[in-house]
Amino acid sequence: MALESSPEHPLALGHVVQLVKGWVERCGAVWVEGQVIQIKRRAGSSTVFMVLRDSTVQSSAQVSCSTAVLDAAGPVTEGTTITAWVKPTVWSKNGSLSFDCREIRIAGEGRLLAELEQRKRLLQAEGLFDPVRKKRLPFLPRSIGLVTGAGSAAERDVLTNIALRWPAAHVEVRHALVQGPKAAAEVMARLAELDADPQVEVIIIARGGGALEDLLPFSDEGLVRAVAACRTPVITAIGHEPDVPIVDLAADLRASTPTDAAKRVVPDAREESERVQQALSRIRGAIVGRVSTEQQQLDALRSRPVLRDPAGSFDIHYDRLETLRMRLDHAIDRTLSQHVTSLEHDVSRVRAMSPKATLERGYAILADGEGNSVTSITDVDLDDDVMAYLADGKLTLGVRAVDDPTGVHSATIDDFAFDEEQP
Structure with a gap:
């Protein structure tokens, strides 16, 4: 209105x-x-x-x-x-x-992205993308497994680059659908075959680029869980650099392209040969340097006086030893001379105090018949035999008289015998 x-x-x-x-x-x-x-x-x-x-x-x-x-x-x-x-x-x-x-x-692609994001969060919550689950790739695998589409550019890129980098590498190829509703199941089946082969030490899952809908099989929950459960390291090379299906997060290594996967799985033979040559060169240089250093140290040791004339140091010791020997001889001679002089003095004193010296001055030593010294007139009786020891012999005397201190008593010597034996 x-x-x-x-x-x-x-x-x-x-x-x-x-x-x-x-x-x-x-x-x-x-x-x-x-x-x-x-x-x-x-x-x-x-x-x-x-x-x-x-x-x-x-x-x-x-x-x-x-x-x-x-x-x-x-x-x-x-x-x-x-x-x-x-x-x-x-x-x-x-x-x-x-x-x-x-x-x-x-709506549209956004709806798919939302579903994939929700699925990604659920799997991430289970820990399937945890870095600690990632397995290390072998340096040079005995056999390489490859899951890809039959006659695809991805297969050609992987095989060509592996052959260029390491011609002796062995690749076990398993073809599977990589697009459509049956793709995820076929990829899982081929993955299981290669994972069961003990010779296969690494597996590549490769596919070329495509639209979001074309890459949906590689975000399938079953395939993601199968990749995470593999005992063999898995490399994924799905689509191009911006494409990140969920299986890339569960793989042990994500390659940006199939060509990049080939570079990651085997070393470059030419580069490794160069590294070996460089290593050999460094080893030779290290050995030559070590020998040169040791030779210099040996030359320095040989240049020392003790090594030029090993016996030279003994001359000093010989001179010192000779000096010590002379000092010892002099000390011995001086000590012996002192002892000889002291001994001569002692002998002179002993001779001066000996009974023999007394006898030589005209004194005699008397002893009774039992050989006991007579030192008092009370030691003998009249008519006892006494021995008189002189300087040149001894006499056997008989007591004829005893002179008492209060008077003189005469005595006669009855038996007289001369003995040439020295006292």
Whole structure:
């Protein structure tokens, strides 16, 4: 219904805004599709404001929703295409048209990305992507397993680069579908075959680039768990550098391309040969340097006087020994001379005190018949025989008289015998 107004009788703006608001809000809720180009979150507020843009025409609209509605949809970021159940409304304060969003669903590729992100978070929570689970690659594997599409460029790239880097490398190839609903199951089956082979020490899963939908089999939960459970180290080379399917996170090593996987799995024979030559050169240099150092030290030792003339140091000791010997001889002679002089003095004193010397001066020693010395007149009786020891012999005398101290008694010697025996 048209409103009646004129310059003389204008309508109040607020009244008109309320009328428009009523007309707009009589429209029911509708599902729309658009791309999120802006998201505004206010601290402490439960309302989120977004701007949706139509991807076919230059048209955009303001959309508001609660944080619960936005979070329930999954990871919605700027650039995500969504389908939203919205109901139009008009803000009374400024008369702007806005849409109140009741439900959000991620559309198209965004929906797949949201599902993959949710699956990734669940597997990550189980610890399948934990770095401690990663196994080290062998330096030079005896046999290399390869799971790839038959006749694919990925197979050609891997085999060609392995042959160029290490011609003697052995590769066990298993073909499988790498696209479509059966691809994940076939890749798991081929992976199990190679993992069961004891000769295979590393496995490569390779596929060329493609759209997100083409790479979906390599984000299959079953394949991811199979890769994580392999006893053999697994290298994934899926798509191009920006492509990161979930299986890359569970693999022991992610290669950016199939060519990069070939470079990671075997060393370059030419580079290794150069390293060996460099190592040999360093070893030779180290040996020559060590020998040179030891020779210099040996020359320095040989140049020392003690090694030029090993017996030279003995001359000093010989001179010292001769000096000590002379000092010892002199000390011995001096000591002997002192002892001889002392002995001569002792002998002279002994001779001077000996009975023989006394006898030589004219004295005699008397002894009774039993050989006991006679030192007193009381030691003999009259008519006893006594021995008189002289310097040149002895006499046997008989006691004839005894002179008492109070008087003189005469004595006669009856038997006289001379004995030439020395006392």
